[in-house]
Amino acid sequence: MGKEVGLFRTFMSRKGLRKTPERDQIIEEIFATTDHFDVDGLYLRLRQKGSKVSKASIYRNIPLILECGLIKEVWHEDGHMHYEAFYGQAPHCHLRCLQCGQVIEFFAEDLEKTKKRLENQYGYKILDHRLDMKGYCSKCQGNF
Amino acid sequence: MGKEVGLFRTFMSRKGLRKTPERDQIIEEIFATTDHFDVDGLYLRLRQKGSKVSKASIYRNIPLILECGLIKEVWHEDGHMHYEAFYGQAPHCHLRCLQCGQVIEFFAEDLEKTKKRLENQYGYKILDHRLDMKGYCSKCQGNF
DNA sequence: TTTACTGCAAAAGGTTTGCATGGGT
C-alpha cells in the first residue's frame, strides 16, 4: 500500500468520512504513475486492472483529494480538466509544445521570491500557484 | 471605433475571412472594460446594449480572437472558461482570494529570465505563459 | 454569384445528482 493511501485515510477520518476500497483504489492508481491524468484515463486504467469503480465515484472523490492536497488541477483542455499527482513532489511548472503535446516539467526558482514579495505587499497568505508556458519544441519549429 | 476592432478586421482579412457587424460588436464589448469575462457575461452585456449577437456566434469567434492574440484564456472555474482582454496590456499574472474572489494583477519581473533559460536549455520557442497564485487576502484570513 | 456568417435549435460531451442498495463504523 502506497503511503498516499494512508495519508488520504487519515484525512478522511479527520473529516468524519469513511475508508472504502474504491477510495483506496483511486488513490493507488493515481500514484501508480507520476504522469498527469484525467478522469476518463484514470477510469480506464482502473477498469483494466479489474476495479469496478464508477466514474461517479471518481468525480465525487476528486474534490476531496484536491482538498487533501494529494493532487492539483493543472489545465483544462479538450473539454475536460487535467490533474497531476502532487504529494511528494516539489512544486513544478509545465512547458508544453503546442504542436506535438510534449510536456517538460521545470522548476522556477525565482517564484518563491515573487511569492514573498506579494505576501508582504498585499497581506496575502499564498497557498498555491501555477505556472505554465506554451510554445514550440525544437523538433516542431518549422513543421507548420 | 476602438483600435482593437481594426486589428481584428486586419487579422480576419489576412485569413480571407469577413468583417461583420457581429464581430465588431463582440470585440468592442470585450474591450469596453478591462475586466476578465466569460461567454455568458459577455452575451448579457451585448444584449443589454441592444445587440442581437447569439451565443453561438460568440463561441464561434472566440478561437479566432484567441488566435489573433487579442484575448487569453485565464482560468476554468464554475464549469466554464474565463478570458481576459489582452492586447495593449503588458502580460500580467493573477493573485486570487479563495474566500472572497478578489483578483489582484501583478507583474512577475523574474519570469523573463526563466523563459530565456528554458528556451536555451530545451530549444523551445516560447509564445505564452500563465502564472496564477491562490490564497487568502488580508481581510479573509481568519474568517473561516 | 459565391460562400462565409448568422441565429436557432438540437446534439455532444464532461460533470453532477437522485435514488435505491450496500457497507463502514
Added chain:
DNA sequence: ACCCATGCAAACCTTTTGCAGTAAA
C-alpha cells in the same frame, strides 16, 4: 443501527454543430 458511499441512469450545463436563410466580397 445509523448514515455515508457507491453504481446506475438521468439531469445539467457549457460548448459545438447542422441547417436554412442572409449578407459580405
